[in-house]
Each structure stands twice: as structure tokens, then as C-alpha cells.
Amino acid sequence: MMNPKQVLDVQVSKGITAAQSNEHLRDRSERAEKYAMTKGNYDPTRKHLNFEVVSGGKIRPVDTSRNIPERMADILRFRGIKDPNEGLPEPKYRTVVNIIFGGSRERMQELAFGSQKVDYEKDADNSHIQRKADIERWAKDVYSFVSGRYGEQNIAAFIVHLDEINPHVHCTLLPIKDGRFAYKEIFAGKDKFEYSARMKQLHSDFFSEVNTKWGMSRGTSISETGARHRSTEEYRRMLSEECTSIEENIKRHQQVLGELQTDIRLAERRVKGLTTMVANLEVQKAEKESLLSAAELDLKENKGNAAELAYRIKMLEKELQGISRQLADKQEKLQTADRQLISLKENMDAIAERTETLKEEAYHYSQDVHSKVDTLLKDVLLEDMVSEYRSASVQMGESERQLLDGSLMQSIAERGTEVMHCATMLFLGMVDDATTFAESHGGGGGGSDLKWGRDEDEDNRAWALRCMRMASRMMRPAIGKKPKR
Incomplete structure (x- = not known):
């Protein structure tokens, strides 16, 4: 085995979707499972070897009873911390840090399976393969490293996948410090240079504190090279997750648009109803004021029974006061309803605009995916052509x-x-x-x-x-x- 290296990849996001959680927990429907088998390097016969590390560094089978978003909500609720993205039409705060820990393929396979012969071909049966203790001990060391650096209470999930070609850890971390989300303070720093320095230090510390004893060299972090050191399947999964995220954002925006349209229709009916009520009350007020003026004039000019006129004036004033109160109440409610309707329409315009932007992003992302895949295929084609040339040249005269x-x-x-x-x-x-x-x-x-x-x-x-x-x-x-x- 040539100089095995560690792998450490940090990715930040504004939350985690149910689809991404299902991918991490391997909690997929039968249809999704079959689709995953056809698209990637998953081995369903090794799925049972996956495990997770939980509080205190304990090893247990992957728990699918609660997905990762629900686990995160539980953590925040228990600690009395509010998710800053809660209630926003679109998340804008970085609340999740996903970290992938691993190493060179052969070394990670050795830790996971020892000297057992694993068949990595598609549709192979590896149900007889047993998980080795070394991968558990390594995972515990990584868990301890993350806990010591970022706080065990901030780890929402720590899943170890042994059903892919390269065994690795998916750690879902909440960037919380002093009871609040603080991604910039914990990870990003004040600028890109400080972020780069912190990522380099993280990579160095991970090597010195964990992987030195596991026979892996430091390697080069993705933040240093700008490259994505992923297997073909990891690369495909990354593209799939990003695409899924865009699609879910569009779907969520369209759902919000539908709800806003319903709210706007209700608000418009309310404004219309209140406008009619105000108009009717203003007519009633004008009528009562006219009758009151006539009664007061008759009393002044001694036309009719004075006692009856006085009583009539008193009743008209009382009725007028009641109408005035109702009118003031309806006018206030109408103003509120008008403001709500304007706000709803503004929100709808903003969401509609953002939806169109997301659709454009999805289109450009699709083009970018094609470009990345095209580059990958060209690389593979060149490597294959070179390999064939070398083989053929040996046989040439x-x-x-x-x-x-x-x-x-x-x-x-x-x-x-x-x-x-x-x-x-x-x-x-x-x-x-x-x-x-x-x-x-x-x-x-x-x-x-x-x-x-x-x-x-x-x-x-x-x-x-x-x-x-x-x-x-x-x-x-x-x-x-x-x-x-």
C-alpha cells in the first residue's frame, strides 16, 4: 500500500433536507433503494455493516427512527436555541456543517474488513463479510476529535458507511457556540484567508491527533487545492444531492406561492367585505346625522311635542354613537387588511422572483453538471487510451x-x-x-x-x-x- 493519506472535506449548508438525511441514514424506500443500486457503487449486502457513534463514543446500528432534521430540532429544543432559519420563506443562515472523514481507499478497506476478500463488483454478495474492530476504534477516535474541538452536544449525526467502495464518516455538526449559531466565528473567520488558514490547521490537527497512529499521512485538504477528491460514486452523489437541493427549493417556493395565493384571495375578500361595511355605515351615519339635525331644528322652533322631540334626539345621538364606533372599528380593520394584502402581494412578488432565479440556477447548474461530467469522461477516455497504447506498443514490431x-x-x-x-x-x-x-x-x-x-x-x-x-x-x-x- 503506497503512502495512505487521510481525507477531510468540510461543506457548509443552510440546513439539511429529508432527502439528504435519508441518504446518510440509508433510510430509503424500496424504489429509491433500487434506483441507488443502479446508479452507484452501493453494496446492499454490506448495508448492515454501517453504524453510528453516539454520546459517550458508543457504537450502535444506524437509527432511522428519527431523521437528521428531527434530531437537530430535538437538540435545539432541549437547549432552548432557536433555528434562525425557522419561519423564513427561504433559509439564509448557515446552520449545518457536514464533514466527511476518511482516507485512501485501500487503508480504509483494511480498517473496515481486514484481510477478508470483499467483492466490489456490482451485484456481488458480501453478506458474509464482518465488520472489523479497527474501523470502530478509528471512528471513535474521529468522534472524540470532533467532540473535543466543536462540542459533543453539537453533533447531530455521526454515520459510518461501509457499504460504499471507500469507507468513510459523515458527520453532521451544528456550528453553535455560547448558545447561538456562530458559523463564521467557529469556521469561516473574518475573510477567505483566515478560513483557508483554519482549514489547513484543522487538517493538520486531525492528522496529528488521530491519523498518525492509524498510519495515514496528512495529505492535502480540499480547501487547499480547490479540488473535490471523491470517488466516482461520491462525485455522482454530490451532484445528485446538489440537484435535489435545488429542486426541493423550487418545490418549496412553489408551495409557498400556492399558499400565498390562497391568503391573497382571502385577504382580498376581507378587504372587499370591510369596504362594503364601511360604505354602508357611512350611509347610515349620514342618515342619522340628517334625522338628528331635523329633530334639533324642530325642537328649537317648537314644532311638535318637546318631550317627544327630546327623547327622539337622545335616541338618535345614541344610535349615532354606536354607528360611529362600528365605523371606526371597521375603518381600522380595513386599514390593517389593506396593509396585509399589500404585504402578501409583495411577498408573493419576492417569492415568484426568487423561484424564477432558482429555475435559472437549476438550468445553469444542469449545464455545469454536463460540463463536469464531460471533463470527467474526457479524463477517463484519455487514461484508457494511454493504457491501451502502452499495452499495444509492447506487442508492436x-x-x-x-x-x-x-x-x-x-x-x-x-x-x-x-x-x-x-x-x-x-x-x-x-x-x-x-x-x-x-x-x-x-x-x-x-x-x-x-x-x-x-x-x-x-x-x-x-x-x-x-x-x-x-x-x-x-x-x-x-x-x-x-x-x-
């Missing part, structure tokens, strides 16, 4: 081999890493560095007097191809020299 002498394929197959590195420097305009690199690695066949540079009308693809061809020439050994291996 001298005359056949000469046909490929000096070709880009031969150069990539024999010295792929060096050619790619040299081509990258050429593409970036670092000609002197590329020349020095080629010469220091046994090259020199490209010559030093060649005119080199990018043409004004040359696109990236054409320029990249020319850089590859030039790098291939530069990495050839100079005449009379043998290539360094």
Missing part, C-alpha cells in the same frame, strides 16, 4: 512503433505528467519556466530558438492544442541524450 515515434500520443503515454505540467506553463505564458522544467527533466528536443506566443485570433482550444504539441516536443530528450525516467 519496430516498424509499427516507428510510425508513432514523436507523436503526441506516445509522448503522453510515456511522460504524461511532465508533458501536462510543461503545457500548462506554456499556456499561462511562462515560457522560460517551461523551458527550464523541460531541460531539468531530461528534455531539450524542442529547441531554444523557436518563436513562441499566442496569436491574437487564436481561441483557447487551438492555443491549448499547440501548447500540448510544443510541450511534447520540449520533453523529448535532446539528441545524444537518453530520457530521464
